[in-house]
Amino acid sequence: MTTVVAYVDQDGGTPRPAGLEALGAAHATGAETVAIVAGLGAADAAATLGGNGAARVVVLTGTETYSPDRLSADIAGVVRAESAQAFVTSSTSLGRDVAPRVAAHLDSTLFSDCTSFSLDGETFTMVRPWMAGKLIATLKSTAPVCCVTLRRNNFQPVETDGTAAVSETAASADMLALLKEIGAAAGGKLDVSDAPVVVSGGRGLKDADGFKIIEQLADAFGNAAIGASRAVVDAGWRPHAEQVGQTGKTVSPQLYIAVGISGAIQHLAGMKTSKVIVAINKDADAPIFKVADYGIVGDAFEVVPKLAEAIKAAVAAS
Amino acid sequence: MNIVACIKRVPMTETQAKVTADGQSLDTSGVEYMTSFYDEIAVEEAVKTKEKLGGEVTVLTIGPSDATKQIRECLAKGSDKGIILTDDAWALRDCRSTAKALAAKVQELGGEVVFAGRQATDRDNASVGPMLATYLGWACVTDVIELELEADKGVAKRESEAGVETYEFSLPAVITCQKDLNEPRYAGLKGIMAAKKKPVEEVPAAEEASQAEVVRVELPPARKEGRVVGEGPDAVEALMTALQTEAKVL
Incomplete structure (x- = not known):
């Protein structure tokens, strides 16, 4: 059984559209899809994700403070615990920041900002722009875990009628960089x-x-x-x-x-x-x-x- | 402070891309190269850091020996020495193998802070900086638009969809640089002359198999021919009709 882990960004209990795109893309591969949510309101968001393609949801608890290096290490921990073959998230500013670190923890490369993500047998194939879209590359992963970020507006959220089993994993303690505040855009x-x-x-x-x-x-x-x-x-x-x-x-x-x-x-x-x-x-x-x-x-x-x-x-x- | 600036030699942004006959890569015939746009900002921040906190700036790259030209340009703007991890097949490297090779060298150099561009303008991965930090076990803030560094810690701001995020971190750290961070200086004649005498070392890059297998590389599909709907403000009506009934985007 192939398992794909999707990190679903959420805001105060509501999954962000970009997060649902990532979950939809994971679900569309036909693999078993495990969602990860973190931050304030994560448990509320987790309860809804069975309706958007997740077979199971892992809530990272103790993530009220945000550290990109800690989140990356914890996501990698879940990917390992699930023995997943792939990890996806949306190419948002958080996804672009965290996904490369998740990949490094898994000693795998990263396929960034992909416009297509598919699974054929056991092989993941991605399409992504090079040189800001002057060229289009189709790439196959030979990484232990295929780590991918997905370009916004290229993948559809799905609606499913399942209820996902929700489990909790406590976040680790080590934080090298810590988010202190967010000013207005x-x-x-x-x-x-x-x-x-x-x-x-x-x-x-x-x-x-x-x-x-x-x-x-x-x-x-x-x-x-x-x-x-x-x-x-x-x-x-x-x-x-x-x-x-x-x-x-x-x-x-x-x-x-x-x-x-x-x-x-x-x-x-x-x-x-x-x-x-x-x-x-x-x-x-x-x-x-x-x-x-x-x-x-x-x-x-x-x-x-x-x-x-x-x-x-x-x-x-x- | 022991400061490292990582750069990549990339095709000029003006490059009109063509695909090789085997459909596997960019046809580099006639392509001219430059230091990736964001890496110039990284080099500037490295030199500014040296000016504030003292120390030495090493410019580090992976690429062919030809990257000496880009290294010298950085040395002319205040960096002290250059290192090329030579790899003639550098275009085939994935972000993991690049990050690992850089991490090993940074460790050997005893680097305390690494600056890199937020992404290279050829592959746009935006991955090597945070991967490098992870392999080193260091803090990392990406897409930085404002930075305050002290001897052992720093505060950095980055832009996200939510707004401007402020991070506190301890050194050692990797900082990836966004455009608003600084305005790279120009190299003066004195700097260009001095750069000729600064050391540039070449060492073979550690080999590491790529985990990204190229199936094919192609040009994006051409857009279907459009049309000019008219001239001046009178054409607005025709445009609205086209957007509403033909393109159906309103």
């Missing part, structure tokens, strides 16, 4: 890697003030995050957290709107897997139009406010 806005809609601006907006029209358009959607090209981040108009591209974030939202972005190869690599791409640019020859599904050639300051109005009306009508 910049602006408290949606993260560009998570949002279903991304409205991005580039140098065509002329200055930092020009981003007001980007903010208006994002606000009109209600569920949009703001993105930025490297040029405007380097110029200090926008924070790096919003940068899309090879030295920023790779995004694949349902809708990506690029405003005043010419479409350098490094930027295209970061957004080319978006479902629908819209480009608004006054230069009809801009490379961004080569990847866009729909384009408008025109002045952003004339087009975007009108588009924001139309979106607002459409959202209000729906």
